[in-house]
Amino acid sequence: MRVMKGLERIRIVIVLILGMMALGLLTWGIGKVYLELVGQSRRIKVEETQKSKKTSNTVDGIVLVLPKATFWTCQVGVFQNESNAQLNREKLQGLALNAEVIGDNPWTVGIGLGYSANELKGTRQALAEKGIPTIPKQMVVPERTFRVAGNGSQLTMELLTNVNTILQKGLTVEALAKEKQVWDTLAGDHPPKELEGLHQLYSRIRAKPNIEEQSVLGLSLYFESQRVINKFSGK
Numbered sequence: 001m002r003v004m005k006g007l008e009r010i011r012i013v014i015v016l017i018l019g020m021m022a023l024g025l026l027t028w029g030i031g032k033v034y035l036e037l038v039g040q041s042r043r044i045k046v047e048e049t050q051k052s053k054k055t056s057n058t059v060d061g062i063v064l065v066l067p068k069a070t071f072w073t074c075q076v077g078v079f080q081n082e083s084n085a086q087l088n089r090e091k092l093q094g095l096a097l098n099a100e101v102i103g104d105n106p107w108t109v110g111i112g113l114g115y116s117a118n119e120l121k122g123t124r125q126a127l128a129e130k131g132i133p134t135i136p137k138q139m140v141v142p143e144r145t146f147r148v149a150g151n152g153s154q155l156t157m158e159l160l161t162n163v164n165t166i167l168q169k170g171l172t173v174e175a176l177a178k179e180k181q182v183w184d185t186l187a188g189d190h191p192p193k194e195l196e197g198l199h200q201l202y203s204r205i206r207a208k209p210n211i212e213e214q215s216v217l218g219l220s221l222y223f224e225s226q227r228v229i230n231k232f233s234g235k
Helices: 002-060 082-094 118-129 153-169 173-186 193-207 211-232
Strands: 062-066 069-079 099-102 107-114 135-141 144-148
Touching (some): 062 153, 107 118, 107 211, 153 173, 173 193
Antiparallel strands (some): 062 144, 069 135, 099 107
16 A cells, blocks of 8 residues: 555656656747747848848949049130020031030130140131131039939949040040940940930040041030939939
8 A cells, every 4th residue: 555655656756757847848949949030030130131221222322423624625705694605606516516605604615625725726726727716725623423323323423434534634545435335335225315415425526537526526525424414413
């Protein structure tokens, strides 16, 4: 009788021990699952944050800095009001000369672009032979900073940087060739419409047989790049 009671107590103790072990294993398993879920949640949050930052960078675009540039042009006339300057510009363009209105108050009409006043001697002589007297005028373009984003952002940056290089160093074979290479590489089948006019102007300049005729179109290259900048800036 006593032996049976002793065995019963042993069984109860064993059952209690096994129960406690089972409870411990269950608690450990739940804790492990919880920790794994917490860890996974944190990883997901980190990944989402990283993706958000990448998206933010894509949406915000890339900041493009165009350094200060100095170039020369052939000044054709100076006017006290814009309407007269625009009329003079249109008259010259009717003669197949790419004149542009430079600055305001007073408004100045110019033709051609060069790295120095001496570089424009040939252009000035060619204009003089057509009865258009000119004087060399220095132009200073301050440093410009703006953000480029969206479709064709890399192409936009490359083309605008190329124009700025031409303003700094003049129309060179290397700069004109680089624009074509960049366009052929990055434009694809559907380039941004805002850039097509700039590319077409580059093509017209490359087609000219000498630097004097290229120079006559050079100032329009600068103004077309300004139109692109203003377009992307919302102006």
